[in-house]
Amino acid sequence: MTPLIELEEAYRSLKKDPCFKRELKGLLESFTGRPTPLYLSEKLTSYCGARVYLKREDLCHTGAHKINNALGQGLAARYTSKKRVVAETGAGQHGVACATAAALLDLECTVYMGYRDIERQSENVSRMRMLGARVEKVDTGEGTLKDAVNAAIQDWVSDPLRTYYLLGSCVGPHPYPLMVRDFQSVIGREVKKQLKGLPTHLAACVGGGSNSIGLFYPFFRESGVSMTGIEAAGAASLTRGKVGVLHGSMSYLLYGEDGQIELTSSAAPGLDYSGVGPEHSFYRDTGRAEYVRVDDKAAVDAFMWMMRNEGIIPALESSHALAWVMGRKWKKDDTVVVCLSGRGEKDLDIVRGFLEKEGNQ
Amino acid sequence: MKKNILREKTRRLKSSGKKGLSFFLTGCWPSTERFTELLKIIDGEDLADFVEVGVPFSDPLADGPVIRRASGEAISSGVTLEKITEAAADIRNQIKMPLVLMSYLNVLLAGGIEKNLEAVSGAGFSALIIPDLPAEESGSVSGAARRFGIDTVLLASPSTSQERLKMITRRSRPFLYYVSSFGVTGTRPELPEDLREKLSLALRVSPCPVYCGFGISSPAQAREVAAFSDGVIIGSALTKKIISSSSGCFNPVKKFAISIRRQLRKMEDNARN
Ligand SMILES: Cc1ncc(COP(=O)(O)O)c(C=O)c1O
Numbered sequence: 027m028t029p030l031i032e033l034e035e036a037y038r039s040l041k042k043d044p045c046f047k048r049e050l051k052g053l054l055e056s057f058t059g060r061p062t063p064l065y066l067s068e069k070l071t072s073y074c075g076a077r078v079y080l081k082r083e084d085l086c087h088t089g090a091h092k093i094n095n096a097l098g099q100g101l102a103a104r105y106t107s108k109k110r111v112v113a114e115t116g117a118g119q120h121g122v123a124c125a126t127a128a129a130l131l132d133l134e135c136t137v138y139m140g141y142r143d144i145e146r147q148s149e150n151v152s153r154m155r156m157l158g159a160r161v162e163k164v165d166t167g168e169g170t171l172k173d174a175v176n177a178a179i180q181d182w183v184s185d186p187l188r189t190y191y192l193l194g195s196c197v198g199p200h201p202y203p204l205m206v207r208d209f210q211s212v213i214g215r216e217v218k219k220q221l222k223g224l225p226t227h228l229a230a231c232v233g234g235g236s237n238s239i240g241l242f243y244p245f246f247r248e249s250g251v252s253m254t255g256i257e258a259a260g261a262a263s264l265t266r267g268k269v270g271v272l273h274g275s276m277s278y279l280l281y282g283e284d285g286q287i288e289l290t291s292s293a294a295p296g297l298d299y300s301g302v303g304p305e306h307s308f309y310r311d312t313g314r315a316e317y318v319r320v321d322d323k324a325a326v327d328a329f330m331w332m333m334r335n336e337g338i339i340p341a342l343e344s345s346h347a348l349a350w351v352m353g354r355k356w357k358k359d360d361t362v363v364v365c366l367s368g369r370g371e372k373d374l375d376i377v378r379g380f381l382e383k384e385g386n387q
Numbered sequence: 388m389k390k391n392i393l394r395e396k397t398r399r400l401k402s403s404g405k406k407g408l409s410f411f412l413t414g415c416w417p418s419t420e421r422f423t424e425l426l427k428i429i430d431g432e433d434l435a436d437f438v439e440v441g442v443p444f445s446d447p448l449a450d451g452p453v454i455r456r457a458s459g460e461a462i463s464s465g466v467t468l469e470k471i472t473e474a475a476a477d478i479r480n481q482i483k484m485p486l487v488l489m490s491y492l493n494v495l496l497a498g499g500i501e502k503n504l505e506a507v508s509g510a511g512f513s514a515l516i517i518p519d520l521p522a523e524e525s526g527s528v529s530g531a532a533r534r535f536g537i538d539t540v541l542l543a544s545p546s547t548s549q550e551r552l553k554m555i556t557r558r559s560r561p562f563l564y565y566v567s568s569f570g571v572t573g574t575r576p577e578l579p580e581d582l583r584e585k586l587s588l589a590l591r592v593s594p595c596p597v598y599c600g601f602g603i604s605s606p607a608q609a610r611e612v613a614a615f616s617d618g619v620i621i622g623s624a625l626t627k628k629i630i631s632s633s634s635g636c637f638n639p640v641k642k643f644a645i646s647i648r649r650q651l652r653k654m655e656d657n658a659r660n
Contacts, residue, residue: 028546167446271519281497285493286445287445287446
């Protein structure tokens with residue numbers, strides 16, 4: 027608890043620190059390339075029969091929204107005099123973002139990654155290593171994100187004085203869900219500025235829930251804006267889970283009758299997590315957002331459609347959100363903003379494998 | 388309310404100047420039979436004052452590799468909270484020592500906390516330890532447990548501020564679980580340097596006895612820690628002995644337990660003379 031209490035205090039003062047804010051803003055602009063474009067997709071617009079905008083987080087440096095949070099927390103680590111960051115990663119996008127932030131900010135970096143994810147996202151493993159990070163393989167459990175979180179937390183609590191835990195999504199113990207949401211809210215704030223007037227719908231994929239909460243949160247009070255979070259069918263904590271406790275927060279969670287956390291299975295490694303950020307549970311319970319599921323096949327179809335028709339390779343995670351938007355009935359004057367949370371070069375092997383398997387059946 | 392034998396036990400030990408000794412066992416591991424056999428041996432030969440029974444969990448954040456392994460094996464062989472409470476209820480009348488249940492929160496919540504607490508109480512457990520429940524959030528669980536006659540033991544560590552330490556010791560019953568070092572359970576070659584000082588502070592502010600665990604692996608370490616606390620809790624080191632007694636009798640466990648007991652007794656004698 028002590029490291030968390032210290033982090034909360036530190037974050038509270040950093041939030042008001044003009045130096046910290048200026049430095050982060052500068053990095054987001056010149057290093058990450060923010061603001062990212064809000065792109066009106068004509069092809070999707072004619073396909074869906076509503077105006078469909080893509081928030082291009084795939085164009086962030088390192089290729090996903092994860093860098094927004096990694097820079098914010100990496101700076102926080104520097105401001106609190108930590109020498110080292112540890113992180114977990116699923117898709118490897120957060121790991122790459124951390125390794126990048128650590129290289130830039132002169133921090134040591136260790137990234138924990140499940141053995142299964144190491145196999146299926148090997149390119150990101152090489153990127154992290156070449157950026158100077160240590161990548162530790164996690165053999166416990168199923169070898170995915172949840173197991174990597176366990177290992178990263180254990181590392182952190184063994185050396186909390188020197189080490190900063192750079193959590194990649196809005197999950198885990200307080201104050202992480204709050205910090206990650208704040209650092210990702212730049213997504214929604216930019217959309218507000220870029221779009222003249224309000225959208226009618228927001229859509230984003232939900233793994234831990236960081237790109238979605240980043241898009242949703244600035245619109246929380248705009249009651250005319252409806253929000254949809256899209257989960258992977260094989261990891262649907264909000265639509266299939268029960269309230270439980272994992273990694274220090276109470277939220278919707280997938281677990282069995284005996285309380286053991288259930289295994290998840292999604293083709294998108296970044297969505298393969300049994301829990302979800304507690305703020306999404308609040309949005310769900312209050313009805314502020316709706317949550318739906320999309321399966322692997324629909325996501326892969328959307329992935330291919332985007333490549334063929336838009337010349338964009340969306341991350342398989344983001345493809346879940348696109349699939350839902352493409353599958354829904356829209357009205358002509360609807361305006362939909364979809365968070366294209368990352369780019370999909372990392373997923374080419376997974377998609378190729380999926381299509382080959384399908385072709386053989 | 389039925390009388391809480393763990394409260395009596397820890398109180399009696401403290402007032403008679405004795406150092407308490409507790410072992411952590413993973414519930415129904417290596418098998419239900421071996422587990423209950425071991426409980427009977429520990430009780431019958433007075434190898435420890437009370438035993439903590441761990442409920443295996445898929446994501447045991449506080450546990451090091453040895454206990455994680457035992458916990459993983461137990462889950463694979465189908466061990467659940469229900470199995471453990473049934474096993475404990477079956478032998479409750481054959482053992483005299485108190486039992487404490489150590490469980491991660493989600494296992495206790497699953498299927499309804501009241502129902503689970505009723506089973507835990509019915510199986511004769513005197514207290515609960517929930518490693519992922521911070522004292523600040525413990526009120527509703529410990530309140531519910533109290534209604535079933537079960538105490539809630541809270542945890543503190545060398546990084547706990549003095550202010551929180553006071554708050555935690557006020558809420559923890561019947562003893563305070565002092566985590567000896569940063570990190571997870573597991574045997575360590577050396578205990579942290581400032582442990583002595585930190586433990587003495589905990590002893591001073593705590594209205595209840597202070598038991599220290601995590602990382603104690605040898606009789607010498609047990610003695611070192613016991614000098615500044617009311618008792619020691621040993622988990623990973625004992626688990627290793629159970630692994631090495633894989634078949635036949637529990638001789639390595641007995642030998643280890645007796646060597647720890649002997650060190651503690653020596654200390655008590657020295658203190659008296
Ligand atoms: C591109 C991309 N999108 C989405 C996610 C899911 O995470 P979150 O729900 O926190 O945005 C990930 C996670 O790795 C990702 O890499």
